[in-house]
Amino acid sequence: MQNYQCNIAVVAAGPSGLAAAVTAAENGMDVVILEKSSVTGGAANMGMGPFGVESRIQKANMIAIRKEDVFREMMEYTHWQTDARKLREYIWKSGSTIDWLEDMGVEFAGPCKYFPSAYPTWHAVKPEGGGAPGPRCAGTMNKVLTNRATQLGAKLLLNTKAVSLIKEDGRIRGVRALDTQTGEEVEVRSDAVIVATGGFGDNPEMIDRYAGCTYGKDMFNIRIPGVTGDGMRMVWEAGGRKGRITMEKIIWSRIPHNPMETSFRQPCALMVNSLGDRVMDESVVENASVSANIISRQPGARLYSIIDSRLVNYYRKKGVDYPSGIGIGNDLTHFEEEFESLMAEYPDCVWEAQTPEELARKIGIDEDTFCETMEEYNLCCEEHVDDIFCKSYHYLRPLTGKLYAMEFCPGAYGSLGGIQVNYKFQVQDEEYRPIPGLYASGTDTCDIYGDTYLFVFPGNTMGYAVNSGRLAAEHAVEYIEDLAEE
Ligand SMILES: Cc1cc2nc3c(=O)[nH]c(=O)nc-3n(C[C@H](O)[C@H](O)[C@H](O)COP(=O)(O)OP(=O)(O)OC[C@H]3O[C@@H](n4cnc5c(N)ncnc54)[C@H](O)[C@@H]3O)c2cc1C
Structure with a gap:
């Protein structure tokens, strides 16, 4: 059995988990990251970049899209069927997150669009070796985040599959996992856990059960290996409420x-x-x-x-x-x-x-x-x-x-949503009460588009992933600081 002790355990090292880990470590927390795969970055290694509004780079390019306009348009688009406060927190954070990534060493090409009538909110990452951004260039951002997290002292456990949450006296106190190379059990004891396992795009059974379509018949989504709904299952087993689930269709x-x-x-x-x-x-x-x-x-x-x-x-x-x-x-x-x-x-x-x-x-x-x-x-x-x-x-x-x-x-790029969180990214139970010590972010919680992903503000799922990761970590830090004062 491998044992670890920390303030915050982050389940998974996609862009959301990485952003959470860096934020927590920047705030002086001891962090352990558990990642099932042998590499970090998750689905975002395939993509180009995150959404942001009112970023420095947009201002420099004379792009005057306002947070309030994006907020209003997204709320109208979803017929107010999304959590307005959660959406607001994300949009308001998004410009500063692009700046934060730039300060960390991520270089962005000018903000771009996905199609002519869309808005230039997509911050495509400049590829490592130079040249124009293209598929997979966001991998560079994931590398920068990974390096920053480990430089700040976060412990990264690769090939480590989280299996269940440790709940004691109603609080989440850590994660049980499996080292998939040695077969050893792993236990990470922590004050808080942030779950960000990227949905269930690689799980046809869950697609069938929760997304109302059948893989290989009326759904041919991209399957990122290992993105099999583990986080959702763990959170639901620990009493977390199911959130709205759709596919990010294309x-x-x-x-x-x-x-x-x-x-x-x-x-x-x-x-x-x-x-x-x-x-x-x-x-x-x-x-x-x-x-x-x-x-x-x-x-x-x-x-x-x-x-x-x-x-x-x-x-x-x-x-x-x-x-x-x-x-x-x-x-x-x-x-x-x-x-x-x-x-x-x-x-x-x-x-x-x-x-x-x-x-x-x-x-x-x-x-x-x-x-x-x-x-x-x-x-x-x-x-x-x-x-x-x-x-x-x-x-x-x-x-x-x-x-x-x-x-x-x-x-589809994958699934969207599944874990119900409030605007502090605290996981809610069946009565909508936060489960102490349990946070979730990224695709596992991404239910902000109503029934259809909105491409007019491109970069939105990766944008949501990094921003919700940052926000979840900030709130987890507050929770831990409050615990210390108790
Ligand atoms: C081809 C493609 C292109 C895309 N391009 C863009 C784009 O340009 N802009 C944009 O906004 N979005 C894009 N997306 C979507 C974007 O990549 C995702 O929204 C984003 O990666 C979600 O981040 P995440 O951290 O929530 O999850 P993911 O990136 O899916 O990461 C989840 C991580 O969890 C790990 N994991 C799973 N189960 C466990 C477990 N039990 N224990 C430990 N770890 C576990 C996985 O190995 C993985 O590393 C694209 C997606 C694809 C497939």
């Missing part, structure tokens, strides 16, 4: 690392379901989570995006209307060759055809309805008026050349 092509998605996620595409019906104003496709909602309600949860050779040529010359938020697939120079290879590798996900009839047959969608849809859509384009879904005339281009199609289905 539109997805089922083809891993598919740069060609960009060509098909354009406002000039035509989008139909398996019945051959057009279902949306295609310009909405810029918003990945709203698009996923549209797909989820189609038969079989599938949508087909159709473009043609004339549109490909137009985009080649003029550039795509919606450049990819992660900077890939924007160049259509070699579209035809790349599409050929994709078809060879994924014949069930992409198709080409000379006529609408041939395309419908190849995809397996209703041929007659699809041909009628094409006729109707092309007429809208010729008349420059979409009287059906009101798509702007800017995006009405008839599809009369060689046709290309890509299938889309609902994906």
Whole structure:
């Protein structure tokens, strides 16, 4: 048995746990971090950066988005179905957290957006070796946080899977865990515990049970290994209340690392379901989570995006209307060759055809309805008026050349929410009373978007992760200081 004693035990070293650990250590606390994986950073090693509003770097770039405007818009967006005080604490902290990370050595590229009509709240991290930010660049931020935590004296236990919470006299007094390399039991005794295990994206059974969708059927989320809902289970077993749970849905092509998605996620595409019906104003496709909602309600949860050779040529010359938020697939120079290879590798996900009839047959969608849809859509384009879904005339281009199609289905970055916390990130029991000594942060508690992740303020889940981690630690420190005075 390995034994440790500390003020604050932090369960997991994703961005939320790391931010919590650094904050606690900066406040003079002894900290032990338990991380199941052999590396720190969690899902954020795949991402680009956190949300922030009123950061120094935004001011330097003359971006005048105000905290109160973001707060009002998010509350309106969720129909006030979220904890307003918790959301307020997060938004108000977010600019200072970007500055705090910068002071620690994290470098950010200018604040960016995910799509044209979004706000520049996304603070993409500059990659370690220089160059433009891209997927995985937030890994650098996690390294800086990890180094800062250990330099401040935090003890980092890798390959250590937290198993249960120690509760004595109604208070949380530590964590039991397992060293997954040696098989030894680990016990960390502490005054407080902060749980931040990143949800259950890697647990199809929990997805089915709590998120109302089925992995591999109508949900194709990214599975970060080890993110299996452990924190939620531990907290619920210790009397914590279940919070609202959703998936952080995004539109997805089922083809891993598919740069060609960009060509098909354009406002000039035509989008139909398996019945051959057009279902949306295609310009909405810029918003990945709203698009996923549209797909989820189609038969079989599938949508087909159709473009043609004339549109490909137009985009080649003029550039795509919606450049990819992660900077890939924007160049259509070699579209035809790349599409050929994709078809060879994924014949069930992409198709080409000379006529609408041939395309419908190849995809397996209703041929007659699809041909009628094409006729109707092309007429809208010729008349420059979409009287059906009101798509702007800017995006009405008839599809009369060689046709290309890509299938889309609902994906997700992972789950959202599950542990009910108050605005001090104290875990609440069934009667909404805080459980003394128990805090939770990050994805495990992230229920602030209502039913749909809001991409208009990008960087929001990683932003919530680091900010809620900081806030949870600050409140845990207060709790411990109060304990000392008792
Ligand atoms: C491809 C991709 C790109 C993304 N890009 C962005 C982006 O650019 N901006 C943005 O805002 N969001 C982005 N996200 C989402 C963002 O990464 C997450 O919101 C964020 O990482 C959540 O942080 P967290 O600390 O709560 O959880 P996680 O990062 O998921 O970390 C959880 C940690 O808990 C550990 N763990 C699990 N169980 C245990 C246990 N029993 N004991 C100990 N440790 C345990 C895991 O190993 C993991 O390290 C992206 C996600 C993905 C998948």
